[in-house]
Amino acid sequence: MPLDGFRCFMIVVLGSINLDIRLEVDSLPLAGETIHAHNRQYFGGGKGANQALAAKRAGGDVSFFGAVGSDTLAERALAELVEADVPILDIAVVREETGSANIYVDRHGENCIVITAGANGLVDVDMAAAAVASASASAKRGLLVFQQEIPFETNKAALELARLHGVRTILNVSPFDVTSAELSRLADIIIANQHEWAKLSNGADDPDAMREWSGRNDQTLVVTRGAGGVVVSTPMEYFEVAAPVIQPIDTVGAGDTFCGYFAAELDCGRSLKEAAGIAVVAASVACLRAGAQPSIPLRFDVLGLLAKNKFA
Numbered sequence: 001m002p003l004d005g006f007r008c009f010m011i012v013v014l015g016s017i018n019l020d021i022r023l024e025v026d027s028l029p030l031a032g033e034t035i036h037a038h039n040r041q042y043f044g045g046g047k048g049a050n051q052a053l054a055a056k057r058a059g060g061d062v063s064f065f066g067a068v069g070s071d072t073l074a075e076r077a078l079a080e081l082v083e084a085d086v087p088i089l090d091i092a093v094v095r096e097e098t099g100s101a102n103i104y105v106d107r108h109g110e111n112c113i114v115i116t117a118g119a120n121g122l123v124d125v126d127m128a129a130a131a132v133a134s135a136s137a138s139a140k141r142g143l144l145v146f147q148q149e150i151p152f153e154t155n156k157a158a159l160e161l162a163r164l165h166g167v168r169t170i171l172n173v174s175p176f177d178v179t180s181a182e183l184s185r186l187a188d189i190i191i192a193n194q195h196e197w198a199k200l201s202n203g204a205d206d207p208d209a210m211r212e213w214s215g216r217n218d219q220t221l222v223v224t225r226g227a228g229g230v231v232v233s234t235p236m237e238y239f240e241v242a243a244p245v246i247q248p249i250d251t252v253g254a255g256d257t258f259c260g261y262f263a264a265e266l267d268c269g270r271s272l273k274e275a276a277g278i279a280v281v282a283a284s285v286a287c288l289r290a291g292a293q294p295s296i297p298l299r300f301d302v303l304g305l306l307a308k309n310k311f312a
Helices: 047-057 072-083 118-122 125-136 152-164 180-184 194-200 207-217 254-267 272-286 299-308
Strands: 011-014 018-024 039-045 062-069 091-094 099-105 111-116 143-146 168-172 189-193 220-224 230-233 238-241
Touching: 011 047, 011 125, 011 152, 011 254, 018 072, 039 047, 039 072, 047 062, 047 072, 047 143, 047 254, 062 072, 062 118, 062 125, 091 118, 099 118, 125 143, 125 152, 143 152, 143 254, 152 168, 152 180, 168 254, 180 194, 189 194, 189 254, 194 220, 207 220, 207 230, 207 238, 220 254, 220 272, 230 272, 238 272, 254 272, 254 299, 272 299
Parallel strands: 011 062, 011 143, 018 099, 062 091, 143 168, 168 189, 189 220
Antiparallel strands: 018 039, 099 111, 220 230, 230 238
16 A cells, blocks of 8 residues: 555665574473474565565565575565565575575564575675665665675675665664674664664663764664664654554564564655654554564554554
């Protein structure tokens, strides 16, 4: 559903594609522990694919660059994107197997994830250049979205090219690693959860630390806090957005839902506060269903819940 009353440009996502294997367990496994799963399900996944799908379901015009293998996993991994009419012409077929993720979800909806990069490890600098070219071809420059499940060199090249061509960028520093601090300095907007932000800030977790970061780096910093909502800092403002009170079933994909919705709302002209407000509700709705991609809500449903004040 398009964003009524707004002129949208283009959201270009450069990122990962996985087949998610979701296992329901009573509790998350400890080191050396063998446990039984109650159920096994297969879903399309990967942070890049999830965020592209979320932006599309939010009403955005989306282009997606990534890679899959020439194997039986690829069709299954791409199924939800195809059904949602996310273009897959820019997704390369490479010699490695399609990426996968084993996701353990406990009875409280918490999770741990083990990823096999596979084809995602071959998303290269040429793909980065193509993604930037796609964003810069938009009438008013598109918005380029990144995560950290593809090679560091690819993300760095894309961020540097985007800055050179005046393309606005969003970097989700997830999954966090030793390159996150370097990459984060190259983006216009940083999205991190509270644990990732603590690593970026060396443990500082207060408004002053966020304001200092934004001012020093001339960036917008968005920190998601799960049930605690979202905090946003720019060189000019600082504000918080509360999250709806829910009973989560599965938190996998909630962060990606937030990122995709946030990008779509910004791309179509919403303010930071408006975009964060809609995105945090979308992320909360995503926690009410199992699986990353099946749980991503349509914008119509998100705005309907907002209008009814259902979560207040």
